[in-house]
Amino acid sequence: MGKGREFRISSFAFRVYDGRVDKLLEVRGLTVELATAAGWVRPVNGVSLGIGAGEALGLVGESGSGKTMLALALMGLLPEGARVGGEARLDGQFSGKNLAGLGERDWRAVRGREIAMVFQEPMTSLNPVMRVGAQIAEAIRAHEPELPTAEVQRRVLAALERAAVPEPRDRAAQFPHQLSGGLRQRAMIAMALAGGPRLLIADEPTTALDVTVQKQILDLLDTLRRELRLGLLFITHDLGVVAQVAGRVAVMYAGRIVEEGPAHEVLARPRHPYTAGLLAASPRLRRSKLAPIPGTVPQLTALPPGCAFEPRCAQRRPECAAALPELRAVSADHAARCVLV
Template sequence: MAALLELQNFTVELPRPVGSVRPVNEVSLDIAEGEALGLVGESGCGKTMLSLGLMGLEPHGARRDGRAWLEISRDGLAARVNLAAMAGDGMRKLRGREIAMIFQEPMTALDPVMRIGAQIEEAIRVHEPHLPQAEIHRRAIESLELASVPQPDVRARQFPHQLSGGLRQRAMIAMAVAMRPRLLIADEPTTALDVTVQKQIIDLLLRLCKELHLALLFITHDLGVVAQIAQRVAVMYAGRIVEMGPTLEVLARPSHPYTAGLLRAAPRLEGKKFVPIPGAVPRLDDLPPGCAFAPRCEFHRCECDPAVPDLREVSPEHLARCILVP
């Protein structure tokens, strides 16, 4: 299937008093229409910065580089835009309509003093200012229904604090899909929820992927959640993709020691002890010249040090950035 989003060496660079750092460093990946790609990695690996860079919401002064091709449809015609080069009004027109994002904490996106319905209507009005109010209202209610919000008319009149955590997350999803975007970025949308509600939100996102042909970039710390939602997974470390492939294959046969470490560090139900990865994610301004995982890697050897290893092919669909891959 043709890619809806195709990143080619996509980079986000942040200026520092001396020099700069790259929280997102030459990331290349793609997501097809209707596909869910999982993105995992420890805290500080660059997952959110990658999302913000795609949305044109990177911190002030940041520089984006590389290509981030997104297929869009304009007046029935297909076109391709490079998100890495879009800013200002151009980006505002795409945000919500072509690409939308949901967050771990819905209150980051929802206005606490505005009724849910009015917020969704506002998200529609930005893109369709000439639509009659009645039609905008109808679409807002339809979006709440799409996100399986019970009693959407009642909920639309409520404020965010009157909703449970799970319902707030649904309301944020309703707002994100109100304009039927083609790409949805979900940044840890289930981390703050209990397991039952987590499952409901995952099922909802899977249904939306199918019904709306949404491409989904699903960010999580939790490898168990990735297995439930994403056909493919990308593992990020210190700004780079270090492993990528079919989720079941990567989880069953991790080829990068970092992925294997993440799996060993994941808490398990069957009572097996989990083993944290020793050390911590390196500071971006103090990366080793070679493999960034080297200081924490039990297989480290001197060949790992002169240069950052390339992504190597484990199998046609499965890549890993490690010299151990033959």
């Protein structure tokens, strides 16, 4: 199955984004292939999406649906040997260049400066034996090696303040283990902001935090989006969290976008049975009894020939297994990949 076909079946997404020149990021038919013992698999399969400046897109899906792999493709951080197809374009300095075809040299000009990422567990991305301030300084120097020390220090404090870290001077002098989980995540966000990126990818940034701290981090990301006109790709497996930060939501299943639309609409009236299943399984959004989705995400080495959700879908019908359903328009800015639409 070539990427040409993906372009055709994703025509809805293209129509929506093609006319807009203000999109910070436009992704079209992006595919990531990885070699496994059982052959090549596609954790990201013909994904199309767009994010404007100051816009937050929530990317939702169960574990293994390909969310992180998509983010790593946008950061040029895929595992060695990965094959990338399709397109990802940034406006501005890199407009016209396809990120999917960049070499490492160009990636260094994009990563951190145009697109930055914060990860789920800050402890794995922070250096445990280096003071927080020194790590942020290192991130700043990586982009601007010529900056005088005093200016680097000023920017370190400014980044910590941006991330609403209280007493930034004291915190900068501490080691990561001396900070609470929430402060560590703020330090990560400060580091991500140090290079002045226009797009921030947050991959499950609050999963390891308790609910109160989680809310504070979500509020911080929302403030940064508004005040810095930052594009935000917010990744989570929890639809309840998406409602708090994202204006739009894209639902991913087995490497493909199965539903995309305004967050309030998708949450109130999901059109793909998988999205409806996620809603019914979300403790935050469900007042009555929780109903987990039966079954598990299919193995990428053994994807069903038709709708990938078919083996788990209570509404399946014979045609669902015959061919991959197209992404069908529900309204002008809402689409779902289901024969019921």
